[in-house]
Amino acid sequence: MFDLSTLNLGIFFKEVTQNDHEDEVFVSTRVYFPYNDLEVDQGGESTLADPDRIVKVLAKRGAIKSADSLSAHDQRVLEILTKVPTFDPFLLLSQRREVEVERSISPSYFEITEKDWMLIRRPVLDKISVLVAKANSANNMDVYQAYLGENHDKDDEGQRLMTGAVVDAIWQGEETDGSRGLIRSFRLDESQTKQFLFAWKGINYYEFQYERYKPLLYDFFRWLGSSDSMPKDRETMTDSAMDRFKFRRDQSRSLIRTTHSTVMSIIKNYNLAFDELIEKDDPRPFQQFLREAPKNFLTVGLALGVLAHTANAWADVSDKKPRALRATELEPFYDFIIAINGQDFQ
Numbered sequence: 001m002f003d004l005s006t007l008n009l010g011i012f013f014k015e016v017t018q019n020d021h022e023d024e025v026f027v028s029t030r031v032y033f034p035y036n037d038l039e040v041d042q043g044g045e046s047t048l049a050d051p052d053r054i055v056k057v058l059a060k061r062g063a064i065k066s067a068d069s070l071s072a073h074d075q076r077v078l079e080i081l082t083k084v085p086t087f088d089p090f091l092l093l094s095q096r097r098e099v100e101v102e103r104s105i106s107p108s109y110f111e112i113t114e115k116d117w118m119l120i121r122r123p124v125l126d127k128i129s130v131l132v133a134k135a136n137s138a139n140n141m142d143v144y145q146a147y148l149g150e151n152h153d154k155d156d157e158g159q160r161l162m163t164g165a166v167v168d169a170i171w172q173g174e175e176t177d178g179s180r181g182l183i184r185s186f187r188l189d190e191s192q193t194k195q196f197l198f199a200w201k202g203i204n205y206y207e208f209q210y211e212r213y214k215p216l217l218y219d220f221f222r223w224l225g226s227s228d229s230m231p232k233d234r235e236t237m238t239d240s241a242m243d244r245f246k247f248r249r250d251q252s253r254s255l256i257r258t259t260h261s262t263v264m265s266i267i268k269n270y271n272l273a274f275d276e277l278i279e280k281d282d283p284r285p286f287q288q289f290l291r292e293a294p295k296n297f298l299t300v301g302l303a304l305g306v307l308a309h310t311a312n313a314w315a316d317v318s319d320k321k322p323r324a325l326r327a328t329e330l331e332p333f334y335d336f337i338i339a340i341n342g343q344d345f346q
Contacts, residue, residue, distance in 0.1 A: 010031040051070065069100070086301050
C-alpha cells in the first residue's frame with residue numbers, strides 16, 4: 001500500500017469515541033508500530049495516523065529524515081485512510097480512484113467480488129435514480145418547493161437534475177452542481193455534500209451486509225433463546241454456579257437485543273423516510289435521514305460489526321451447530337459477548 005516499508009508494517013485501526021454532551025460520534029485513525037514485527041503483542045508505539053503526526057514517529061524511528069520525506073503517494077494514502085470512517089472493503093474500493101492517483105496498489109486492499117460490488121451498487125443506484133427522476137418530473141431541484149406547492153420556473157434548465165450525470169456524481173460522492181443541488185433542495189448545508197452522500201451510500205452498504213449475515217445471526221439468536229445456551233454439564237454444577245451462568249446468559253441476551261435493535265432502527269427509518277418521499281411526496285423524513293446520516297452511518301457500522309463478530313465467535317465455538325456446550329466453553333464466550341456488546345450506540 002505504501003512506498004515506505006515502515007508504513008506497510010504498521011497496523012492501522014479506527015477508534016470510536018462519543019461526545020455525551022453533543023451526542024456526536026467521533027472516529028479517529030491510529031497506527032501501531034510493533035517493536036517486533038513477528039510478535040506484535042510484545043509492545044510498540046502508536047500515534048494518530050494523520051500525516052502531520054505520523055511523520056514525527058517515523059522520524060524518531062529513523063524511517064524518514066523529515067516530513068517532506070514522505071512520497072506524494074504515501075501522503076495521499078494516509079489522508080484517505082484518516083478520512084474514511086471504517087476500513088470496510090466497499091468503502092476503500094469507493095476511494096480507489098483517489099488512492100491510486102500516483103500508482104496502483106495491491107488489489108487485496110479492495111477485496112470484494114464483482115458480484116458483491118454490483119449487488120451493493122444496485123439498490124443504491126435504484127434509489128438515487130428514483131429520487132433524481134422524481135426531481136426531474138417536477139422540473140425543479142427543490143423538493144421542498146414541490147412539497148409546499150410553490151410555483152416553479154419550468155424554463156430554468158439550469159435548475160434541472162440531469163438524471164444520468166447526477167446519479168453518477170452521487171455514487172462517486174462527487175461535488176457537482178447536480179449533487180450539491182440535490183442536497184440544497186433538502187435545505188441542508190451543501191458544503192457537506194460529500195459527507196451526506198458518503199454516509200447515505202454507507203448505510204445502504206450496511207443494509208446489504210446485514211442481509212448477508214442474517215441467516216447466521218438468526219441461527220445464533222435461536223440458540224441463545226434455547227436451553228442449549230446453558231451448560232450441557234449443568235448437572236455437575238452447584239446452584240450458585242448455575243445462577244452465575246444464567247445471569248451471564250440473560251445479560252448477553254439483553255445486550256445483543258440492544259445491538260440488534262440499533263441496526264434495525266436505522267435501516268427501518270431510512271426505508272420509511274424514502275417511502276414517505278417517493279410515495280407521499282413528503283421530503284421531511286428524508287431530510288432528517290440525510291441530516292443524521294453521517295452519525296447513523298458510524299453507529300450502524302459499529303453495531304453491525306459487533307453483531308457479526310459475536311455471531312462469528314459463536315459459529316467458531318459451536319462449529320455452526322445449535323448444540324449445548326460445556327461450561328468451560330461457554331464461560332469465556334459469554335464474557336466476550338458482554339464485553340463487545342456493552343457499548344452505548346445511541
